[in-house]
Amino acid sequence: MPQKKPVSSSPINAREFDQLIRLFGLLEAEPLVAVGVSGGADSLCLVLLLDSWLRRRRGRAVALIVDHQLRPEAKREIQQLVGWLANYSIEYHVLVWSDEKLGRTGQAAAREARYELLTGWCRRAGVLHLALAHHRDDQAETHLLRKARGSGADGLAAMPIVWEHNNVRLLRPLLSVPGTRLRATLLCMHQRWVEDPSNDDPTYGRTHVRRKLAKLSEENKGAAHIATVASDYASVRGGADEVTALLLVRVTQIDPAGFCWLDQMLLAEAPTKVGLRALTQILLAIGGNKYGARRESLLLLYEALRKNQIAGGRTLGGCCITPSRNGILICREPAAADHVLSLLPGQWSLWDHRFHVALGRCCVGGRRQFKVHRLGVNGWCAVKRKRSGVNERTLPLFVRYCLPALWDLDGLVAVPHLDYSRGDSFGGGQQPFTANFRPRRAFAAPPFQGVNSLVPVTGNTK
Template identity: 45%
Template sequence: MAALDVQPPVAVAVSGGADSMALLLLCRDWLRRSSDSGWADGLLALTVDHGLRRNSAAEAQRVAGWCADLGIAHRILQWADDKPTSSIQAAARQKRYALLEAACAERGIGDLLLAHQREDQAETLLLNLMRGSGVHGLAAMQPLSKRGKLRFVRPLLDVPKSDLYATLRAAGQDWIEDPSNHDSHYARVRMRTLYRHLRDEGMPPERLTATAAHMQRAREAIDHYTDELLSKAAIVGDAGVAWLDPARLSAAPEEVGLR
């Protein structure tokens, strides 16, 4: 957490699955080590009940019970709007982040911790590769990103899921298995089958995430030179109207100029 400059108070998005429950325990332990007896004041668990599955409300209450046992403040956020009939996962993700962002703003929380782990990062890279993504897409998820004033922090991108299961078992902490994680109707689930085959061919998740890390460094370099080009190519007229010098843009490397 220190490497990512995380400062309490923080929120953790907790679905009740193994990844997010492990992150919650790790965050609690980190706060215990780095804070005084008031560590609990710096941690809030947030669970979004999308209302898409019959058991979702009961599962959210189950997470609330676990958090109570752990001495961690917890809130359930409900998606009460009408649900779309198509692209439901994308809509749910968008609504989930909007609810989480609003809850953090209400409490004055600047960092939201998300439990994406190494296998998630590998899946994201493969999905973006299949879409024909460039450097930014192949960089996959960033350890730190921003949405408005809120920072999304993903401290587990290099951590294998097996380690998170081990963390839960060592703590005697239960978790919820989401049946949709095994539904091949969803592209991300099918991608897990694909990368299992890739692993058998000598391309394990850690190599895919290493590629994502290489692409992240390339992305940072491109962003740096894009900002530099923008500062040189931007021309502001007397009326305050700005435009870009086409000669400078055309002289720049294509990857930079296209930004």
């Protein structure tokens, strides 16, 4: 496909890119960074700049190419991209998406699928950092899209420069750079790129936003102005995150079995906005959800906690909220913890979006069909039959039922949080199945960082 003529802009030089990338703290002795590369100008520019920067520090970049198998010309474009990467001696991996449903989903669902594929590769390869090529125009588009959908202040902050997804750090070092400068950089390198026809497909909402952004640019209210607005929202969100984190330290006691105790009196003393944010974070971490509960439902729960009217308990966001002598117990709702995960010896994964589970290779008896799912009533009964002296008061009832447990064709194999292991399952007296509480959304993640955290960029910023 013919490439569009870029607006006159200056390329990004090595010194400027060094200023942009230093913020991300790639301090390993030989840093290894994965880069999502589509062949478009943005991602190709990022992988070339980043690989050059890393090689000067005895590191390297690895290009991850997702083949969605949606367009017949995609194979040819990937072959072309692979040839370009080979010219720079950049390692690459083609990740094939095989889900036939992908073609019938929207851009947001497809984006989530890509993230799962990319971060999944990073986890398996032991790579901590995944760089993405979102730039200033993308940031402005995201802000406008969320504004049109009625997002609140947090959503209008658009994309952060650093985010954690599936225990992988997502880095966006070009978020303050106009897209035209990335194309100018490639032209300076005499490097071609691929134009994605979906960028102009009117069936996608982002295409209409892009056209609206072009019109606003004519009124001097284009990407630069809108990105600045998003940056202002990001500053507010970052400050709120810091205050919320301090409150969470005071009001919660987190247990490695995946639940927490909440001091409702201390929560009630906090300003309402901060208390609501804290409650949202707790429910996201315990419930394993990506998005918070509806505001109306959250307000009802918050008021019930504040007024001590929680007798009988509540459920919200996949969590059970129950009063007890130790405070308010917030744990996973057993009916919602229905994730069944197949696991082979030597593999690890994320179960129920809350637990990092791993199975060692020292399994005996030739068993290969292992699954991880909740302990449940039957599993708890199996534990009690084998260990009659087990203390039922060690963990609350619903917590026990939601514990990650390893099963095979013969039944329950292991429950790490109860120190339970079936005698014939593992050799050498070892316990190769582990389950560590690492929820998809942490109780108190690092404060949101917007574009204002990056150094200003020079050059033409049209």
